[in-house]
């Protein structure tokens with residue numbers, strides 16, 4: 001006869017001692033524990049995480065096991081099913097209610113690798129189990145179709161509930177729409193201004209995105225009309241800034257970041273991603289050369305009190321993969337895949353923290 005009492009109540013009581021490390025509240029009051037099943041000296045339950053890309057999955061699992069063992073009984077066999085339900089502040093949003101989080105990926109300067117980072121973060125999030133889409137809003141050089149091997153593709157129009165809807169293209173598990181699908185290569189330049197703004201609005205209002213956990217928007221470099229159109233069209237969950245570590249890039253990235261912080265825009269900045277952080281030659285795998293300087297991303301993040309979400313090395317195969325139309329994160333080089341995976345996990349984590357701590361973003365009213 002066991003001396004302890006194994007019941008749904010005692011399990012919940014024990015798990016109420018487990019703190020969600022990011023949200024700093026216990027997992028029972030956060031409603032993360034479901035489906036408790038009991039056997040003789042056995043318990044099985046589900047923990048619903050705030051994102052499938054949760055970097056703390058194993059920490060939470062271990063804390064749950066320890067809590068059952070220390071509060072109920074050391075011999076209890078604990079089985080935990082980890083699932084996720086990505087959080088959102090966009091419930092009942094008038095535009096794209098099925099899209100849980102809209103994330104603007106921005107940079108101060110062109111060529112810092114914003115599209116490369118967007119593409120690989122999207123695939124990393126998808127690989128963790130999330131539903132992901134990309135809008136390539138970079139009118140000056142829409143490179144997402146090339147990076148996904150979709151240059152020759154065209155989104156189809158289909159009828160949904162009696163209305164014509166643009167169907168995003170699907171490549172490597174990611175739904176995609178790009179300004180590049182609408183114009184012939186080389187024509188993008190005449191698109192500046194209102195036409196580009198209207199196209200972006202249509203990508204939101206006339207496209208059939210279905211249900212997505214994360215919709216990443218690859219923004220043009222700098223600060224411009226498209227940024228204003230974006231925040232006037234949809235409430236943006238948060239923005240990330242991609243920069244290289246060197247001084248000239250940082251100066252521009254500072255302006256890009258400050259724009260989202262302006263009171264009339266007021267989009268939460270989720271963090272900074274430093275790209276081309278260091279170079280490691282294949283023949284010297286333990287060396288790091290700081291070609292573009294060192295620590296710039298951290299400096300920018302600290303200046304604005306936001307997290308540095310990740311540092312991506314400068315690797316020849318990242319450039320090659322982009323040119324060849326396949327995501328570099330699928331590479332077998334751990335240096336590359338680990339960098340993108342851990343950065344995507346940090347992003348998902350900070351989206352969850354933002355959703356738990358801040359109100360929904362307000363769409364900017366047109367003056």
Ligand SMILES: Nc1ncnc2c1ncn2[C@@H]1O[C@H](COP(=O)(O)OP(=O)(O)OP(=O)(O)O)[C@@H](O)[C@H]1O
Pocket residue numbers: 107109110111112113114115116117138141142143220221275276312313314315316318319320322323
């Ligand atoms: N970490 C990296 N290692 C090696 N090459 C990279 C890396 N990041 C980006 N690149 C390469 O640098 C070039 C510019 O990258 P990308 O097009 O992603 O930049 P961008 O910031 O989106 O540019 P723009 O906004 O001007 O279109 C591409 O050829 C890309 O393959």
